[in-house]
Amino acid sequence: MNKNIVVIGTQWGDEGKGKIVDWLTDHASAVVRFQGGHNAGHTLVIETNGKQKEYKLNLIPSGIVRSGVACLIGNGVVLDVSHLLKEIDILEADGLNVRDRLFVSPGCPLIIKSHVMIDQAREAARSATKKIGTTGKGIGPAYEDKVARRSIRVYDLFNLETLKAKLTDLLDHHNFILKHQLRAPEVSFDEVFNELSSVADSIRPMVVDISKKIHDLNQQNKNILFEGAQGALLDIDHGTYPFVTSSNCVAGQASAGSGIGPNKLDYILGITKAYTTRVGGGPFPSELDIEEAGSPGFQMSEVGREYGTVTKRKRRCGWFDAVALKRSAMVNGLSGLCITKLDVLDGLDQIQICTHYEFNGTLIDTPPLSADEVAQCKPQFISMPGWRDSTFGVKQWQDLPANAQDYLKKIEAITGIPIHIVSTGPERDETILIKHPFELS
Ligand code: GDP
Numbered sequence: 001m002n003k004n005i006v007v008i009g010t011q012w013g014d015e016g017k018g019k020i021v022d023w024l025t026d027h028a029s030a031v032v033r034f035q036g037g038h039n040a041g042h043t044l045v046i047e048t049n050g051k052q053k054e055y056k057l058n059l060i061p062s063g064i065v066r067s068g069v070a071c072l073i074g075n076g077v078v079l080d081v082s083h084l085l086k087e088i089d090i091l092e093a094d095g096l097n098v099r100d101r102l103f104v105s106p107g108c109p110l111i112i113k114s115h116v117m118i119d120q121a122r123e124a125a126r127s128a129t130k131k132i133g134t135t136g137k138g139i140g141p142a143y144e145d146k147v148a149r150r151s152i153r154v155y156d157l158f159n160l161e162t163l164k165a166k167l168t169d170l171l172d173h174h175n176f177i178l179k180h181q182l183r184a185p186e187v188s189f190d191e192v193f194n195e196l197s198s199v200a201d202s203i204r205p206m207v208v209d210i211s212k213k214i215h216d217l218n219q220q221n222k223n224i225l226f227e228g229a230q231g232a233l234l235d236i237d238h239g240t241y242p243f244v245t246s247s248n249c250v251a252g253q254a255s256a257g258s259g260i261g262p263n264k265l266d267y268i269l270g271i272t273k274a275y276t277t278r279v280g281g282g283p284f285p286s287e288l289d290i291e292e293a294g295s296p297g298f299q300m301s302e303v304g305r306e307y308g309t310v311t312k313r314k315r316r317c318g319w320f321d322a323v324a325l326k327r328s329a330m331v332n333g334l335s336g337l338c339i340t341k342l343d344v345l346d347g348l349d350q351i352q353i354c355t356h357y358e359f360n361g362t363l364i365d366t367p368p369l370s371a372d373e374v375a376q377c378k379p380q381f382i383s384m385p386g387w388r389d390s391t392f393g394v395k396q397w398q399d400l401p402a403n404a405q406d407y408l409k410k411i412e413a414i415t416g417i418p419i420h421i422v423s424t425g426p427e428r429d430e431t432i433l434i435k436h437p438f439e440l441s
C-alpha cells in the first residue's frame with residue numbers, strides 16, 4: 001500500500017525540515033509544498049565522493065536533489081514567479097534537471113512587487129515592540145489578497161486581457177495603500193505587467209492540476225511526501241498571533257493546500273529541534289542569552305549556526321520547550337517526532353527542558369493562545385545531565401551516549417509522542433532511524 005506522509009515543523013521554523021524531507025525522499029515518488037512561499041529556507045547537505053554540497057531551497061520542494069522525484073507546488077503556496085525561475089536556474093546550473101519534474105498549480109496566488117513594497121513599508125512603520133520581523137518577501141499582503149478574493153493566480157498569466165484587468169484593479173488597491181497609508185512610492189502598472197507577461201511562457205509548461213496529479217500518483221500506488229514550511233507556532237491560527245506568518249502551517253493544511261482529502265494522509269512527522277529557535281519578534285518563554293560567550297545560548301547559536309537561511313538574521317535560541325510542543329502535537333496530530341540538531345548540545349554540563357509555564361500563579365502545561373499571555377508566562381525547567389562524547393554524525397541509537405538517550409526518552413515521555421528519527425548533523429546520512437515512517441504498518 002502506498003503512503004502519504006506529511007512533514008511539518010513543530011516549533012517556530014528552521015527545525016531541519018528540508019534535510020529530513022530529502023532523506024525520506026528515497027522512499028517517495030513526489031514531494032509537495034502546500035503553503036508559505038519563498039519566506040521558507042530549507043537547507044540540504046549532500047555528500048558525494050567525499051565532497052559536500054549545500055542546497056538552499058525557498059520554493060522548490062526538497063525532493064529535487066533525488067533524480068526522478070516529481071516536485072509539486074500546490075495551490076496553498078503564494079508564488080513569486082520571478083523568484084521561482086531564479087531558483088530553477090541556480091539548480092540547473094548545478095547540473096540538476098528541474099523543469100522536467102517541477103509542477104506548479106494553476107491556483108497559486110501570485111506575489112507581485114507591490115506585495116513586497118507593502119510588506120516592507122508596514123514593517124518599517126511598526127514600533128520596535130510591534131515588529132513581526134517578517135522576511136520582507138510580500139507573503140502577508142499576498143495572503144491578504146487571496147482571502148479578499150482579489151489575487152492574480154497562475155492561470156491568469158495565460159490570458160493577457162484578464163491579466164491586464166486584474167492587475168489594474170489590484171494595483172489600484174495597492175497603490176492607494178502605498179501612497180496614502182504608508183507614504184511609500186507607488187508601483188507602476190507597466191513594470192509589473194511586463195514582468196508577468198515575460199515570465200508566463202517560461203512557467204506555462206510546468207503548470208498542471210496538482211490535485212489531479214496527486215490523485216493519479218496515488219492511483220499508481222506511489223508514495224508522496226508533503227513538505228511543510230515554517231512551523232506550527234508560526235501558524236496564522238494556532239501560533240503566537242500576530243507574531244506569526246500568514247498561512248496555516250499545520251499538517252491539516254497539506255490537504256487544503258494541495259487538494260488531497262484528509263483521509264488520504266497516513267502519517268504526520270513533526271520535525272523538532274533538540275532545543276528551540278525563533279527568528280523575528282514575538283514571545284519565546286524558554287529563550288536564552290545568546291551573546292554571552294560560553295553560555296548554553298551562545299553554544300546553540302554558534303555551534304548550531306543559527307542564522308536565518310533567507311534573511312541571514314541571527315536566530316534567537318532557548319531550551320527545549322515541551323509546553324509549546326504540546327500545542328503543536330495537539331494541533332498537528334503528530335504520529336512521530338524527528339529530533340534534529342542533537343549534536344549541537346554536545347558538551348553542555350546540564351541541559352534543561354521547559355516542562356510547564358507559570359501563568360497567573362498557576363502551573364500550566366499547554367500554552368495560552370494569546371501571544372500577550374504567552375509573554376507573561378514564566379518557564380519552569382527540569383535539568384538533566386549533559387554528555388561529553390560527540391554525537392555528531394552518529395547513525396545508530398546504541399552509539400549515542402547514555403545521557404543523550406535519556407534526554408531523548410525524557411522528551412518522548414513528556415510530550416507523549418514517539419521519536420522515530422534523530423538527526424545528528426546537517427548531512428543527509430547523519431541520521432538515526434528508529435522507525436521508518438514509510439515502513440510502519
Ligand atoms: P528548515 O527551514 O526546517 O528546512 O531548516 P533550515 O534549513 O532553515 O535550518 C536548519 C539548519 O540546520 C540548516 O543549516 C541545516 O543544514 C542544519 N541541520 C539540519 N539538521 C541538523 C543536525 O542534525 N545537526 C546540525 N548540526 N545541523 C543540522
Ligand code: IMO
Nearest residue numbers: 013014039040041133134135229230245279280
Ligand atoms: P522555514 O520554512 C523561520 C517568520 C519570520 C517572521 C514571521 C512572519 O525555513 O522554517 P513572513 O515573512 O512569513 O510574513 O514573516 O515568520 N518566518 C520564519 N521563521 N523559518 C521560516 O521558514 C520562516 N518563514 C517565516 O521571521 O517572524
Ligand code: MG
Nearest residue numbers: 014041042309
Ligand atoms: Mg529554514
